[in-house]
Amino acid sequence: MTWLITGGAGxxxxxxxxxxxxxxxxxxVLDDLSSGAAERLPAGVPLVVGSTLDRAALDRAIGEHGVTGVLHIAAKKQVGESVTEPLRYYQENVEGLRVVLEAAAAAGVSRVLFSSSAAVYGMPDVELVTEDTPCEPINPYGETKxxxxxxxxxxxxxxxxxxxxxxxxxxxxxxxxELSDEGVTNLVPMVFERLTAGRAPRVFGADYPTPDGTCVRDFIHVADIASAHVAAVKRLNAATEQVNLTLNIGRGEGVSVQEMLAVIGRVTGYDTTAEVTPRRPGDPARVVASADLIHKELDWTARYEVEAMVASAWDGWCARHPEARRRA
Ligand SMILES: NC(=O)c1ccc[n+]([C@@H]2O[C@H](COP(=O)([O-])OP(=O)(O)OC[C@H]3O[C@@H](n4cnc5c(N)ncnc54)[C@H](O)[C@@H]3O)[C@@H](O)[C@H]2O)c1
Structure with a gap:
């Protein structure tokens, strides 16, 4: 078995x-390096630099390496950008996937993993989001997923x-x-950026119907995300009949923004007292996964707690912003 990983340099x-x-x-790996970096790849992993929109590049990667399964991870992922550039997001995320599936089907590749997102659920009004919770995405990014x-x-x-x-x-x-996220669109790096600049972290709304008034989310370590993929690949490798699964990857545990700030304060040594600003449109009060189905289907459970996520993210941040560590 050889697996083609689109977006493997991200x-x-x-x-x-x-x-x-x-x-x-x-x-x-096939990656156009639009937001990825070849240095992220382990030594010896072949990289085909090309877009998922480029059928010839896909055929080359599949044909030359005897590919038998695809993990389609490549996508554009910024919600705000998807609102202002929906045509590009549909082109990259939907047309890109269509071309990947076309190339896979033409080559007789019969196993496909797809990176979806909790963004498909939109503003779910439930304690735990199961895979049967209605999907009502509220932005073009979630729609493309x-x-x-x-x-x-x-x-x-x-x-x-x-x-x-x-x-x-x-x-x-x-x-x-070296493998850390270089973007600053998620809560943890956004807070690091404010702290490093000597500014108070911002909390968008502290009047939500949650225990401390701030939004509650299900944070999951990227190493746990990766181990879920390994479990899914093993399941597909071993399958003797057709398998079609849609699964949440979360910890099933809600952590509020305020609680996350407290953890960041403990890990970094910075004062994380927040500046509270008005709610952002489209932020649901609570989005927490039910992780029961993935446990049942893949015998997979998340291993890492929030402290480990923040500490590892902080190490990555300080490697790129050494001035941050000195201030801590
Ligand atoms: N990071 C998150 O919090 C999160 C949450 C839910 C879902 N996802 C999904 O996970 C996947 C990976 O996200 P990430 O956080 O690693 O983002 P990322 O931007 O770091 O990685 C995306 C990778 O895909 C490559 N790429 C993008 N468009 C491409 C194209 N058309 N052809 C070839 N390569 C292309 C980029 O160069 C990059 O290496 C995406 O599908 C994203 O929607 C991410």
Whole structure:
């Protein structure tokens, strides 16, 4: 078995690639390096620099490396950008997936994993989000992920593919500083950026109907996200019949923004007393996964606590911003 990993040079893809190699799988990465870095790849992993929109590049990667399964991780992921550039997001995330599926089907590749997102649920009004909670995305990014799942399911039926769509919740942390997330669009790096600049972290709304008034999320270590992919790959490798699964990857435990700030304060030594600003439109009060189905289907459970996520993210941040550590 050889697995093609699209987006394998990115934050999550880099972790998945590393763990799959450690698990003894053969892999090849296709990445256009638009937000990824070749340095994230373990030594010896072949990299085809190209877009998922480029059928010839996909055919080359699949043909030259004898690919038998695809992990489709590549996508554009910024919610705000998806609102202002929906055409690009549909092109990259939906058309990109369609071309990947076309190339896979043409080559007889019958196993596909897809990076989906909790963004498919939109503003769920439930204590724990199960895979049966209605999907009502509230931005083009979430829409492209939901349409992607539909496309996967339709192609699975038509072409007899075995598929796993994994809906990631709030990903944080890094297995090592070199693999860390360089963007500042998620809570943890956003807070680090404010602290490093000598400013108070911002909390968008402290009047939500939650125990401390701040939003509650399900934070999950990226190394746990990667180990869920390894479990899914093993399941697909071993399958003797067609498998089609859609699974949440979360810890099933809610952590409020205020609680996260307290952890960041303990880990970094900074005062994380927040400046409270008005709510942002489109932020649900609480989004926490039910992780029962993935446990049942893949025998997988998250291992890392919030402290480990924050500490590893801080190490990565300080490697790129040495001035941050000096102030702590
Ligand atoms: N990071 C999160 O919190 C999160 C949460 C839910 C879902 N996801 C999904 O996980 C996946 C990976 O996210 P990430 O955080 O690692 O982002 P990232 O930007 O670090 O990684 C994306 C990778 O895909 C590559 N890429 C993008 N468009 C491409 C294209 N058209 N062709 C080839 N390569 C392309 C980029 O160069 C990059 O290496 C995405 O599908 C994202 O939607 C991420």
């Amino acid at each position: 934050y999550i893809g880099g972790h998945v690639t590393q763990q799959l190699v450690e698990a003894g799988e053969q892999v090849v 939901l349409v992607g799942e539909w496309l996967i399911n339709a192609a699975a039926k038509a072409h007899g593919l075995s598929t796993v769509s994994l809906r990631y919740f709030n990903v944080a942390g890094a297995a090592s500083p």
